[in-house]
Amino acid sequence: MKKLLQLLFGTLLFVLASCKTDVPAPYPLPQAHADKTLFVYMPWSAARNSNFGSLYQAFQRNISDMKTAIEADGGLYRNRLIIFISTSSSSAVMMEITYKNGVCHEDTLERYAAANLPELTTAGGIANVLGTMKSKAPANQYAMIIGCHGTGWLFSNGGRRVSTRYFGGSEPYTQTNIPTLAEAISRAGMHMQFIMFDDCYMSNIEVAYELRNVTSHLIGCASEVMAYGMPYHKMWRYLAQLSPDYQRIVNEFHNFYSTYSTPCGNIGITDCAVADEMAGVMKQINAAYTFNLADTLQVQKLDGYRNTIFYDMGDYVDKLCGGTALYTAFQSTLSRLVPYKSTTPSIYTNLGETPSRYISVTRFSGITISDPTVSSYESAFLNKTHTQWWQVTH
Structure with missing residues (x-):
């Protein structure tokens, strides 16, 4: 009888212990492998010797919003949060956000100056x-959030922005090309659960195709996003889940920007596993149809450039081959390529190149394409042919 009671008591303890591991919050910081490490990467967003165009204060607000969300959720669960933020073009800090007794803390992991900044x-x-981040916070999976300015797939050439967000700063010295990012992640031996660009113009097929082998999903805005960036205090819990709730991420973004002081914004989430299939469909379409450049003005514009660079992909292909069997195949593939998306009725541009800062959006597929552009800005009309996307689809 005594042995039976001991057995029952031991079993009860085991069950209770087993149940406890399934309780969602709170948990102490994982000492070995976390379930997921979220890595926030915020490189310098201005020039080498200038603060002009810097988003540093916006980044600080983003971090504050993340902390607010973590505290509201009662902790990080079994996740870890590492942030790399540049404080100038030659200095940066890597820190971990930890949670204890209801409050988030910043623990410095590494300081960088000119002598040791990569x-x-x-x-x-x-x-x-990335390698330093992995060694500091090993995990079963990783996700990456990139905060900066952005100009999609365009190669670094010194474009400037002030109150909207490209991938880097305001001169080539502080700008990073997308193929470089893809190579870096590959070199680090990583595959991201998602890469979220908190930058302008990053939800485009050229970027998604370039990153298809290093991330499962791409989250980004097809147009300009306000300097405020992503509403992390609303979106964080859905990003941090082991399996992100992509629909809720889109919903929270839309709800926030629909009532923002400038009620403009769009977002698309791309399943990069479908990128190769889409490339195959577009290769067939491009072999069978030629776009009439006179029709470019009829395609939904999703940027603020005088001569459009970023066109809505769905609307472009509709104008190219709408009503055909290939278009039906394209629509089917597109629905799986970008299953989550949202836009406000208008988007905003701060470039000052269009008659109005507001552009009406009547067609939105969540992702852009630059195939029909004839823009000379940063030689887009020529450089588009140097992207992996162009080379496999033409």
Whole structure:
């Protein structure tokens, strides 16, 4: 009888212990492998010797919003949060956000100065930062959030922005090309659950195709996003889940920007596993149909450039081959490529190149394409042919 009671008591303790591991909050910081490490990467967003165009204060607000969400949720669960933020073009800090007794704390892991700061516009430099992050916070899976300015797939050439967000700063010295990012993640031996660009113009097929082998999902805005960036205090819990709730992420973004002081914003989430299939469909379409450049004005514009660079992909292909069997195949593939998306009725541009800062959106597929552009800005009409996307679809 005594042995039976001991057995029952031991079994009860086992069950209670087993149940406890399934309780969602709170948990002490994982000492070995976390379930997921979220890595927030915020490189310098201005020029080498200038603060002009810097988003540093906006980044600080983003971090504050993340902390607010973590505290509201009662902790990080079995996740870890590492942030790399540049404080100038030659200095940065890597820190971990931890949670204890209802409050978030910033624990410095690494300080960088000119002598030890990796070159963040090179694959080796970014891979170095990613490797440090992995060693500090090993996990079963990783996700990456990139905060900066952004100009989609365009190659670094010194474009400037002030109150909207490109991938880097306001001169080539602080700008990173997308193929460089892809190579860096590959060199670090990583595959991201998602890469979220908190930057302008990053939800485009050229970027998604370039990153298809290093991330499962791409989250980004097809147009400009306000300097405020992503509403992390609303979205965080859905990003941090082991399996992110992509629909809720889109919903929270839409709800926030629908009532923002400038009620403009769009977002798309791309399943990069479908990128190769889409490339195959577009290769067939491009072999069978030629776009009439006179029709470019009829395609939904999703940027603020005088000569459009970023067109809505769905609307472009509709104008190219709508009503055909290939278009039906394209629509089917597109629905799986970008299953989550949202836009406000208008988008905002701060470029000052269009008659109005507001552009009406009547067609939105969540992702852009630059195939029909004839823009000379940063030689887009020529450089588009140097992207992986162009080369496999033409």
